Every structure is written in C-alpha cells, then in structure tokens.
Amino acid sequence: DGGITQSPKYLFRKEGQNVTLSCEQNLNHDAMYWYRQDPGQGLRLIYYSQIVNDFQKGDIAEGYSVSREKKESFPLTVTSAQKNPTAFYLCASRRQGGRNQPQHFGDGTRLSIL
Amino acid sequence: GDSVTQMEGPVTLSEEAFLTINCTYTATGYPSLFWYVQYPGEGLQLLLKATKADDKGSNKGFEATYRKETTSFHLEKGSVQVSDSAVYFCALSPMDSNYQLIWGAGTKLIIKP
Numbered sequence: 098d099g100g101i102t103q104s105p106k107y108l109f110r111k112e113g114q115n116v117t118l119s120c121e122q123n124l125n126h127d128a129m130y131w132y133r134q135d136p137g138q139g140l141r142l143i144y145y146s147q148i149v150n151d152f153q154k155g156d157i158a159e160g161y162s163v164s165r166e167k168k169e170s171f172p173l174t175v176t177s178a179q180k181n182p183t184a185f186y187l188c189a190s191r192r193q194g195g196r197n198q199p200q201h202f203g204d205g206t207r208l209s210i211l
Numbered sequence: 212g213d214s215v216t217q218m219e220g221p222v223t224l225s226e227e228a229f230l231t232i233n234c235t236y237t238a239t240g241y242p243s244l245f246w247y248v249q250y251p252g253e254g255l256q257l258l259l260k261a262t263k264a265d266d267k268g269s270n271k272g273f274e275a276t277y278r279k280e281t282t283s284f285h286l287e288k289g290s291v292q293v294s295d296s297a298v299y300f301c302a303l304s305p306m307d308s309n310y311q312l313i314w315g316a317g318t319k320l321i322i323k324p
Contacts, residue, residue, distance in 0.1 A: 205253065
C-alpha cells in the first residue's frame with residue numbers, strides 16, 4: 098500500500114545537537130511538507146517542496162533545515178538554533194493538480210529534549 | 212488573507228448524540244474545503260472534502276456541506292460513538308495557490324459512553 102513513512106516515532110535531542118527526522122513517500126507525489134504541532138494546537142508550516150531540489154520556507158522555518166534530493170524523500174533537520182524543539186512533527190505530501198488535491202500525512206515523530 | 216475559524220473545544224457529548232462542529236472561512240473566490248481527523252498520537256487523516264459550492268462531502272457517517280452564502284463548512288454526524296473521540300481540523304485550499312492548505316486550530320471531541 099502507498100503511504101508516507103516517518104521515522105523514528107520518538108526522538109530525543111541533547112542540548113546543542115542537530116537531529117534529523119526522516120520522511121519517505123511512495124505515493125509518487127510531487128509536493129511534500131513539514132508541519133510542527135504543539136500540544137493542543139493546530140499545524141504550523143515549517144518548510145515545503147514542490148519539486149526535487151527546490152524548497153521554500155513556511156511560517157516557522159528558523160532553526161530548521163531541509164533537503165529534497167529525491168522525489169520520495171524530504172528529511173527535516175532540527176538544528177541547535179531551534180531553542181524550543183519539543184513538539185510533534187508531521188510530514189505530508191500532495192499530488193500536483195490544483196486546489197482539489199488533499200494532503201496525505203505520515204504518523205508523525207515526537208521530539209523531546211533530554 | 213485567507214483564514215479558517217473553528218469552534219473551540221473540547222466538545223463533550225454522550226454516545227449516540229448528534230454532532231456539529233462549526234467551521235467558517237474567509238477566502239476569495241471558491242476555495243476547496245477539507246475536514247481531517249487526528250486520533251491520539253497519530254497523523255491526520257482526510258475525512259471528507261468539497262470542491263465547489265453546495266457540494267456535500269461524506270464519509271464514515273460524517274457530512275459537511277459547502278455553503279458559499281454563509282462561508283461555512285460545518286461537520287455533522289447523526290449518532291456519535293466513543294471511537295469518534297479525536298481532534299477534527301477544518302482546512303481550505305485557496306483558489307490562487309496550488310500548494311498550500313490554510314488550517315483551523317482544531318476542535319477536540321470527547322464522546323462519553
């Protein structure tokens with residue numbers, strides 16, 4: 098079955114450490130997204146990518162970085178510059194084709210500070 | 212800019228009660244509208260969508276009708292179950308964007324047996 102795989106499910110970061118969250122999709126979708134969700138809150142867009150080797154900042158990109166070297170993969174690095182990284186991180190993808198296309202989500206990665 | 216407003220939660224109901232979760236939007240033209248559901252500890256799942264005025268989206272007993280005149284997309288279900296307890300998100304896809312979804316803040320639904 099096609100879908101989006103996020104790993105790991107739980108991740109712990111030490112002070113001053115960079116960590117990378119994996120997101121892989123086999124839906125053949127062109128666009129991919131990273132969101133941050135804080136407890137009891139909605140979704141905030143971190144980065145998105147519409148095609149390979151291109152990506153744009155979302156609303157809260159500071160302290161994060163991404164790459165899009167392959168269509169299937171869109172890893173997110175939480176850098177040491179992100180001072181409050183504890184959150185639930187969601188990856189999504191979307192088929193190109195206009196506003197009628199929904200986004201499809203992975204099961205998320207929960208990041209905590211040690 | 213475009214925006215989505217959902218009723219604040221939590222919404223607490225007894226099993227078999229009728230459910231309405233309000234969603235209103237501000238947008239130019241005719242956006243597409245979506246409802247997503249998030250169960251505890253999981254990602255979001257598409258529940259239903261509507262892409263033009265007067266369209267009704269439906270899935271798993273849930274329904275929502277795209278009302279252009281009231282700029283609303285309220286989620287309804289005739290008889291809720293404990294398993295419907297989750298957070299529900301309303302979202303819109305603007306006419307002038309082919310990448311973005313605008314999200315509501317989410318409404319937590321608690322169903323008591």
